Amino acid sequence: MLEVKGLRKVYRSGSREVEALRDLTFTVDNGDMVCLVGPSGCGKTTLLRCISGLLDPTGGDVRVNGKAVDGPPPGMAVVFQEYGRSLFPWMSVRDNVELPLKQKKVARSRRRELVDEALDAVGLTGTESAYPWQLSGGMQQRVAIARAVAYEPQTLLMDEPFAAVDAQTRADLEDLVRSLWKRLNVTILFVTHDIDESVYLGQRVVMLSSSPTVVQDELIIDLPAERDQLHTRADPRFVELRTRVYEQIQLAKKAAR
């Protein structure tokens, strides 16, 4: 279980202070997929950096399976928005996906298996020797997802991973994430500013206010587990839920003015 309790983050540089997160509390049960949605600049990236141990919070704490996070927790992988910056351009697709496994000291033959399986899972078999810059944006983001999947994480953090790809590719990648989530039994915390995406993907949506950020509301997404782009998005319940999230985000923006 992932627990975020009373999390606060204030950035300080010289005499300047920015309170990015004021007080965030929420939990994600093992095996759940929870989406975090909030207005631009509300501190989503700051929150993920605190959860993944890349940044020290000013107050409160983050626990993974009861253990306080103090540095990158084992069993956690992150997929960032900017695939262009998260893949190494001088390394082939295979080497990019394999790198964290080498760092994890996985044996060579097992590494090969894990990379092959992960590339197959994201539909990229055959691209092993290509370089990231030879692939489309959507394919590069698939490589980044394969790298996270090959690591066999218990928890996967995704920071607006599809913000930089076109709408059609985005829809395909959303379906890919849902199918991987079901297959791998991984816990996913998915951060997005896209309300429709949060409702389409999540079992639960946590809505954040504008900065200084608190949890504005939470909503259970009681849509059927089998989702597809055409029918789910046209389901009257989907429309109701997205309206609820939209209203909360609007309220959060007004409160901040």
Ligand SMILES: Nc1ncnc2c1ncn2[C@@H]1O[C@H](COP(=O)(O)OP(=O)(O)OP(=O)(O)O)[C@@H](O)[C@H]1O
């Ligand atoms: N290193 C830093 N030093 C000072 N302030 C920072 C730093 N990083 C972020 N901030 C501030 O903290 C707030 C939250 O930033 P953050 O990048 O976490 O938001 P975000 O929700 O991910 O933004 P976006 O949706 O635009 O990507 C912003 O006001 C930002 O200016």
